[in-house]
Amino acid sequence: MANNNLMVGLEIGTSKICVVVGESRPDGTLRILGVGEAPSRGVRKGEIVDFETAMKCVHEAVVDAEQKSDVMIKSVYVAVAGSHLQSFSNRGCVMLPEDRDEIDEQDVEDVKINAREVSIPAQNAFLHSIIQHYQVDGQQGVLNPVGMLGQKLEADFHIIHGVRTRIQNTIRCVKELPLEVEDVVFSGLASAQVVLTQQEKDLGALVIDMGGGTTDYVLYSEGAVRQSGCLAVGGDHITNDISMGLRIPMARAEKLKIEEGSCVLGNCLPGEMILLKDDSGFAGKEIECETLNTIIYLRLREAFELLKRRLEQEPYLGYLGAGVFITGGCSLLSGIDHLASEIFEIPANLTHAQTAWGVTSAVENPQFSTAIGLVKFAQVMDVDRPPRGFSRIFGRLFSGKR
Amino acid sequence: MIQLNKNYSLPERLTEFIPIKIASVGGAGLNALDRIILDGLERADVVAINTDVQSLTSSVATRKVQLGRSVSRGLGAGGDPEVGYQAALESADEIREALADTDVIFICAGLGGGTGSGAAPYVAQAAREAGALVIAFVTLPFAFEGKRRNAQAREALARISEFAHAVVCFENDRMADLIAPQAGIHQAFAMADITISQSVRSIVNLVHRPGLIRIGFDDLLSALRTRNSRCLFGYGESDSDNRAHDALTQALKNPLMDRGRMLADSTHVLVQVAGGPGMTLSEVEILMQELGRHVSDQTQILFGAVVDGRLGDRLGVTIISSLSAEEDAVLLQTPPAPSNATSSPACEHYEPVTPQPELQSEEPAVESVPVEEPVPADEPMAAEALPAATPLSTETPLIPTRNGEPEHLISKPHEKSTSWKEEKAFTEKPAPPAKQEVLQFEPVTRGRFEKSEPTIIEGEDLDVPTYLRKNVKVK
Numbered sequence: 073m074a075n076n077n078l079m080v081g082l083e084i085g086t087s088k089i090c091v092v093v094g095e096s097r098p099d100g101t102l103r104i105l106g107v108g109e110a111p112s113r114g115v116r117k118g119e120i121v122d123f124e125t126a127m128k129c130v131h132e133a134v135v136d137a138e139q140k141s142d143v144m145i146k147s148v149y150v151a152v153a154g155s156h157l158q159s160f161s162n163r164g165c166v167m168l169p170e171d172r173d174e175i176d177e178q179d180v181e182d183v184k185i186n187a188r189e190v191s192i193p194a195q196n197a198f199l200h201s202i203i204q205h206y207q208v209d210g211q212q213g214v215l216n217p218v219g220m221l222g223q224k225l226e227a228d229f230h231i232i233h234g235v236r237t238r239i240q241n242t243i244r245c246v247k248e249l250p251l252e253v254e255d256v257v258f259s260g261l262a263s264a265q266v267v268l269t270q271q272e273k274d275l276g277a278l279v280i281d282m283g284g285g286t287t288d289y290v291l292y293s294e295g296a297v298r299q300s301g302c303l304a305v306g307g308d309h310i311t312n313d314i315s316m317g318l319r320i321p322m323a324r325a326e327k328l329k330i331e332e333g334s335c336v337l338g339n340c341l342p343g344e345m346i347l348l349k350d351d352s353g354f355a356g357k358e359i360e361c362e363t364l365n366t367i368i369y370l371r372l373r374e375a376f377e378l379l380k381r382r383l384e385q386e387p388y389l390g391y392l393g394a395g396v397f398i399t400g401g402c403s404l405l406s407g408i409d410h411l412a413s414e415i416f417e418i419p420a421n422l423t424h425a426q427t428a429w430g431v432t433s434a435v436e437n438p439q440f441s442t443a444i445g446l447v448k449f450a451q452v453m454d455v456d457r458p459p460r461g462f463s464r465i466f467g468r469l470f471s472g473k474r
Numbered sequence: 475m476i477q478l479n480k481n482y483s484l485p486e487r488l489t490e491f492i493p494i495k496i497a498s499v500g501g502a503g504l505n506a507l508d509r510i511i512l513d514g515l516e517r518a519d520v521v522a523i524n525t526d527v528q529s530l531t532s533s534v535a536t537r538k539v540q541l542g543r544s545v546s547r548g549l550g551a552g553g554d555p556e557v558g559y560q561a562a563l564e565s566a567d568e569i570r571e572a573l574a575d576t577d578v579i580f581i582c583a584g585l586g587g588g589t590g591s592g593a594a595p596y597v598a599q600a601a602r603e604a605g606a607l608v609i610a611f612v613t614l615p616f617a618f619e620g621k622r623r624n625a626q627a628r629e630a631l632a633r634i635s636e637f638a639h640a641v642v643c644f645e646n647d648r649m650a651d652l653i654a655p656q657a658g659i660h661q662a663f664a665m666a667d668i669t670i671s672q673s674v675r676s677i678v679n680l681v682h683r684p685g686l687i688r689i690g691f692d693d694l695l696s697a698l699r700t701r702n703s704r705c706l707f708g709y710g711e712s713d714s715d716n717r718a719h720d721a722l723t724q725a726l727k728n729p730l731m732d733r734g735r736m737l738a739d740s741t742h743v744l745v746q747v748a749g750g751p752g753m754t755l756s757e758v759e760i761l762m763q764e765l766g767r768h769v770s771d772q773t774q775i776l777f778g779a780v781v782d783g784r785l786g787d788r789l790g791v792t793i794i795s796s797l798s799a800e801e802d803a804v805l806l807q808t809p810p811a812p813s814n815a816t817s818s819p820a821c822e823h824y825e826p827v828t829p830q831p832e833l834q835s836e837e838p839a840v841e842s843v844p845v846e847e848p849v850p851a852d853e854p855m856a857a858e859a860l861p862a863a864t865p866l867s868t869e870t871p872l873i874p875t876r877n878g879e880p881e882h883l884i885s886k887p888h889e890k891s892t893s894w895k896e897e898k899a900f901t902e903k904p905a906p907p908a909k910q911e912v913l914q915f916e917p918v919t920r921g922r923f924e925k926s927e928p929t930i931i932e933g934e935d936l937d938v939p940t941y942l943r944k945n946v947k948v949k
Binding site: 116117121155303304305308309311312313315316317318322363366367370371373374378381 | 921922923926927929931932936937939940941942944946948
């Protein structure tokens with residue numbers, strides 16, 4: 073598939089499974105040919121808990137995508153999420169031999185390996201190591217050191233790692249279908265590929281992809297990933313809170329959240345009620361609007377505050393020129409951008425895939441950000457390196473330290 | 475201290491001092507003991523008992539007993555309760571000597587290991603035989619320590635319950651829930667020590683010093699004695715404008731309390747309110763009214779109030795209760811497995827304003843005839859066997875009446891003799907061993923996430939709706 077520039081992104085989300093088929097155009101743009109989706113079952117908080125069921129759902133979504141895009145899907149890029157994912161930044165350093173002072177590609181490889189020489193828990197595997205920037209003999213901000221003269225090459229990497237077996241579960245689920253897995257990508261990173269432009273990454277931006285089960289975040293500053301992570305709180309939690317607070321079934325709570333929910337307090341008239349009809353059309357229960365919004369507001373506020381506290385452990389949050397970008401299913405919730413800008417104290421925008429075109433309904437839907445992002449990621453990777461086989465990924469996951 | 479109590483001799487001597495000993499058995503017990511000593515406990519003798527000489531030497535206890543000089547030769551019991559038991563037998567005389575001449579003995583032990591499981595029941599027996607009131611504080615091992623250890627612990631718990639008047643049992647697993655998930659393992663272990671230390675000290679404080687409305691060992695025992703299996707404990711302190719409310723809220727916030735919801739099911743709740751001289755009657759009223767909403771009408775509230783100048787503007791509330799064990803009655807182990815609760819620090823008072831004896835004791839297990847008038851105090855039994863227990867089991871007072879009531883600050887909260895029957899009915903079920911059930915405390919509030927891996931961040935379970943955790947009322 074890589075040879076005819078077709079790429080497929082698959083996101084096994086908590087509320088739905090999205091498959092996006094994209095085509096990389098010769099001019100470097102990305103065209104979406106079709107999308108497939110299926111409601112997800114057997115997934116909680118971004119991770120598979122019921123293998124068989126999840127597999128059926130993935131199959132459904134893939135078939136849907138094949139029909140809509142008229143493409144035979146053989147291999148996919150898969151997004152992973154889950155609270156087990158962790159990240160940190162690390163610096164690697166290599167000294168050139170005495171008799172040579174021109175940095176070559178091998179040195180860059182070496183420094184990359186060196187930066188990964190850190191201890192992560194034994195059961196964890198590296199998912200990404202993303203270059204932030206190089207330093208040559210103390211000179212900051214070098215983007216590509218190959219060909220430069222210097223004795224000492226240093227590189228700052230942002231490293232994302234997670235529990236190996238939990239990542240493998242996702243891979244296995246896809247492999248059993250059977251589809252080939254080209255690569256696994258942290259879903260927040262995938263979303264950031266399409267919701268942010270290069271300018272925004274340079275200015276500094278925070279992407280919050282709030283989906284059904286997890287909230288993934290990636291913070292860019294000076295064009296490089298500085299912080300990332302995954303919070304196992306998402307739209308499901310809001311629905312669950314509503315269901316328990318108002319004592320209504322989950323399905324109805326979900327509908328109520330989508331149709332009436334808002335996280336802005338004080339917008340309702342005092343005593344404004346929402347009438348819930350039961351299945352037979354009879355008036356069921358009356359719910360005060362403000363109560364519903366309070367429940368949503370408290371949950372979201374807490375999630376954002378938690379996120380803020382995490383991000384504040386490093387100094388980047390105060391210097392985001394472009395602001396906060398919210399995507400994912402939860403971004404459809406009314407007022408979420410106001411709440412985010414209030415808490416992070418910088419402008420917040422609702423956003424969806426920007427750097428792609430094609431099936432507009434998909435591109436403009438923030439729920440597809442991750443899946444489209446995967447295709448974009450694939451496109452970028454395709455330029456950078458030869459297509460990687462499934463065994464390569466498995467090898468990477470198994471070897472752990474590398 | 476006028477103590478018109480009928481129960482046992484303890485109150486008689488309250489004017490001066492009740493001889494209290496704290497005996498700790500085994501490595502875990504010693505750790506807890508060290509913690510108790512370091513936290514500062516006045517007026518109690520401490521005895522460290524262990525097989526392992528090394529840990530004995532490093533203990534800060536003043537009195538030490540080495541068990542089984544020939545059985546274990548100064549080493550530990552190697553995880554074998556049999557060795558622990560043999561060692562205790564060998565040193566029986568020394569144990570008796572160390573425990574002699576005291577009215578109340580607290581035994582601290584970590585069950586599961588060799589010395590704790592093997593020797594602690596023997597120490598409890600010796601203490602009982604010495605005629606003291608015996609209250610045991612034990613920890614059960616972490617689940618990951620293996621089934622074998624857990625089985626040993628359960629067995630030891632059953633045996634201790636035979637001898638002790640009350641057993642306060644902490645599950646280490648439960649302790650672990652109280653600390654942040656990312657905290658180090660030593661903190662998890664330390665948590666158990668701290669909790670034991672807190673309970674011991676607060677129980678001592680609770681009964682040692684007379685207050686306006688005193689809480690005595692009788693009250694404490696009835697809170698502990700209900701053959702329940704789970705302890706509820708909360709302590710809160712506040713100096714805000716609305717301190718009565720805030721202190722109670724804080725006490726109920728304790729994870730062991732589950733925001734007071736668990737209180738609804740308990741049959742006895744012991745409450746002590748401590749405050750500086752500025753504590754007003756209306757504050758206490760507010761507090762008790764609020765607490766009243768959390769307990770059922772059937773619940774017997776054992777109330778105490780103390781004024782302590784040292785508290786200044788602060789007002790502290792200690793709540794101790796135990797939860798009925800219906801749900802886990804399956805765990806048949808031993809007959810008398812009282813469980814109980816821990817309590818908290820604080821509550822000292824140094825302004826004995828005619829302390830009000832208050833008595834209510836009550837005896838499950840014995841058929842009861844509501845007695846209306848205060849029973850006169852028992853003859854003080856000096857050093858006879860079971861000062862506390864005997865009277866308890868022979869008498870059947872159950873009326874929460876207070877006698878000799880001059881001015882009391884507060885009138886007694888709930889009083890119900892009607893409930894007695896029901897209460898008795900269910901206290902008579904086969905008693906499960908004292909234990910804190912973890913599952914019970916998983917609130918019903920995780921809904922959809924009930925079975926999934928919990929998301930615990932910064933010590934909060936994010937699967938529980940935010941509005942519940944923040945205590946926001948929604949209709």
